Amino acid sequence: MKVASLKSGRDGQLLVVSRDLRHAVPVPDIADTLQQALDNWEALAPRLQVRYAELNAGSAPHALDFVPAACAAPLPRAFHWADGSAYVTHVELVRRARGAELPESFWSDPLVYMGASDAFIGSRDPIEVENEDWGIDFEAEVVVVTDDVPAGITPQQARQHIKLVGLVNDVSLRNLIPAELGKQFGFYQSKPWTSFSPVLATPDELGGAWDGARVHLPLRATLNDRLIGAPNAGVDMTFDFPTLIAHCAKSRSLVAGTVIGSGTVSNAGSESGSCCLAEVRCLETIADGKPSTPFMRFGDRIEIDMLDAQGQSIFGRIDQVVQRYQPPR
């Protein structure tokens, strides 16, 4: 099953979207918003599934054309967003580029930060930034959305709490990061917006590409029509999603609709390219002593997508342009 949220009010209007992403249908008789559906997922998901089957069969009344640009993030505002750095080879590469060692514990203890769950934007929304000098970067990631997760569960128990899968662009302001990390309180100003793929899908939509813990497909990041990378999200993911969820729920429960991110997808050696410019620049620094690829500029366009074995987009494409933001006077 695939779901999206039409732009409407603060929380959007829940849509069930056809497998081929061509049609959609509002489901106000089941739930007005995706958060409402997630709040009562066990009861409502089967009913949404019935509507999804009708939509795919072409027999759903009130079906519309699916227009990603008319959609907000599937959860336009969420209650919790925790982003991991699950591809530790990427973290190792970043450290190597600045001549630092990777602590041994990084291979066994997940890195996770809390992100801004009130700053989710749609797949075609502009990325509004005030200043190019902040070092604008994209980060292509896979995310999962959970139902209610009790505190203290094991990774094995966490598997059953993964209800939806999707993609995000975790926009990062690289030049604001060193000072923030130096303060040890984590990212704040350096992680402004997170944009979502037009749809989220239940794990069964991934077929054999989902092993219950990871998505085994390339994640494609394209900047100004140039493919920057397509590393496989199932490769070198040191901490799988159930492990990340269990880590996040160690000392408290997680509410339904919690979004858990993989961090920038990255494969050791980066032979399939990279999912953020920071990694490209680290590779350049290691090879040449300094980076040559600039960060994003106003007007730059970033596309993020994941295709199935038949070349069809699974979640729809993130497709955004960076735009100058003018603060109020």
Place this chain on the structure above:
Amino acid sequence: MKVASLKSGRDGQLLVVSRDLRHAVPVPDIADTLQQALDNWEALAPRLQVRYAELNAGSAPHALDFVPAACAAPLPRAFHWADGSAYVTHVELVRRARGAELPESFWSDPLVYMGASDAFIGSRDPIEVENEDWGIDFEAEVVVVTDDVPAGITPQQARQHIKLVGLVNDVSLRNLIPAELGKQFGFYQSKPWTSFSPVLATPDELGGAWDGARVHLPLRATLNDRLIGAPNAGVDMTFDFPTLIAHCAKSRSLVAGTVIGSGTVSNAGSESGSCCLAEVRCLETIADGKPSTPFMRFGDRIEIDMLDAQGQSIFGRIDQVVQRYQPPR
């Protein structure tokens, strides 16, 4: 005006609470939940204010006794929670206790971390923790709640976005903090629950104790009937609330219902005591070479309150007991 949320569903039932905290009235004709009210505050606050005046005059129909234990956090789940460390003398003290220097920039650049806005609990809810060895501590703080805050505003502009004021206990697991801060991604497992005062109040309720930016009253923290401290929240607050809000909104907007925290209230010299055990232990370490006050144990009771000039509680009392949590098998 004072507001609270009766425990009901996931988001509670909005109550208007009388100034003396004795009576309350649901307002379903105005808004079902506090989030709904905040989503449309400009239109709805005047109507809530009318009901508040009726309630204080004893003329509101359907008025009930106000029972803090029947209430959730005023926002049982929120979309954003950003907590500052606005009392820099506290940060300096903590550093001094471990023999570290305070970077000069800490006096001009606010320390802020994103907290878990899906893990808000009521004023009388138990603090559930699996393991005493995690170093259970309270942190008594003042918080404000905003309406929609545009990105890039100035501290002066931020003043008008402060709609409600209250208290929190930012529960901290001290023994999990060093490893988390060492990873530079900020707090995660070490900041599980945040409990709220039974009510939030509009700033006008504070009278002369509110200067548009700070609350000039002592914040009382009492552990097992012993006053640990009552430092004045208006003293030594290096970064006032408008400055914290502007810092948080530097690179993106903040959604209505954003909670901004002061961090542990602390006065230079700690002559009026402390608002967390960590500060008590730091003072002991500086004086004696090691701390003698233990962290909290199962069964310990923490009370946090703020009284007006007449000795009346403004927000109601946070009054919680630490309780052992048993994870699912």
